[in-house]
Amino acid sequence: MKRGKFITLEGGEGAGKTTQAKLLVDALDAAGIETVLTREPGGTFGAEAIRKLVLDGTKDRWSGMTELLLMYAARVDHVEKLIRPALDRGAWVISDRFADSSLAYQGYARGIDLSRIKGVHNAVMDGFEPDLTILFDIDPVIAMKRVETRGEEISRFDAESMEFHNTLRDAFLDIAKQNTDRIFTLDAGEKRAGVHTRMIYAVTQKFPELAGRLSQQT
Numbered sequence: 443m444k445r446g447k448f449i450t451l452e453g454g455e456g457a458g459k460t461t462q463a464k465l466l467v468d469a470l471d472a473a474g475i476e477t478v479l480t481r482e483p484g485g486t487f488g489a490e491a492i493r494k495l496v497l498d499g500t501k502d503r504w505s506g507m508t509e510l511l512l513m514y515a516a517r518v519d520h521v522e523k524l525i526r527p528a529l530d531r532g533a534w535v536i537s538d539r540f541a542d543s544s545l546a547y548q549g550y551a552r553g554i555d556l557s558r559i560k561g562v563h564n565a566v567m568d569g570f571e572p573d574l575t576i577l578f579d580i581d582p583v584i585a586m587k588r589v590e591t592r593g594e595e596i597s598r599f600d601a602e603s604m605e606f607h608n609t610l611r612d613a614f615l616d617i618a619k620q621n622t623d624r625i626f627t628l629d630a631g632e633k634r635a636g637v638h639t640r641m642i643y644a645v646t647q648k649f650p651e652l653a654g655r656l657s658q659q660t
């Protein structure tokens with residue numbers, strides 16, 4: 443059985459990743475590819491329990507380092523129990539966030555040394571990386587308006603200041619610049635259909651075997 447592909451979607455809050463992840467899954471399904479849609483932190487029973495611990499409560503409930511280790515504890519469970527087995531059986535896995543979020547949030551935004559985060563990553567991930575990462579880049583002012591109009595519960599992270607969101611945006615762009623072979627950046631400030639088209643383009647560029655097989659689903 444041919445190993446499946448692992449695609450991660452990254453970006454700040456309100457970039458529309460979650461909607462686009464579902465559209466990507468629909469497009470791959472329609473092309474006859476088995477897909478698994480998942481998210482971080484979370485994705486497995488244990489990792490979802492850790493998600494609750496880390497996202498609920500006040501802003502200063504955890505130190506940056508504790509937060510990082512909780513993210514990685516959840517990630518290891520997620521990779522071991524869900525992602526790797528799915529890829530091994532030939533399914534494609536789409537994850538709403540993955541390790542780049544730890545670098546951006548706990549590193550660039552919360553100030554943990556990037557080299558320490560990479561040290562934790564290398565110690566526990568055993569060389570495991572996404573085949574493709576799509577970065578949804580958006581002006582935080584537009585993104586926060588989207589979050590507000592969705593009327594969603596404001597999580598501990600959404601409540602951060604605009605400065606935090608700007609730092610995050612720059613962080614993801616910097617990470618993308620350092621990983622041009624893996625990360626494709628798209629303008630998530632566009633309308634949903636336009637973003638979808640760009641995302642499908644990125645996927646077919648990376649995996650030419652899909653060219654002509656992915657229909658647009660908007």
Ligand code: TYD
Nearest residue numbers: 454455456482483513539540543544547599
């Ligand atoms: P979620 O409500 O899923 O946010 P979004 O819709 O923006 O993805 O909450 C996930 C939050 O967890 C988000 O604010 C980013 C944060 N996070 C980290 O800080 N580090 C990480 O490693 C991951 C995966 C997420």
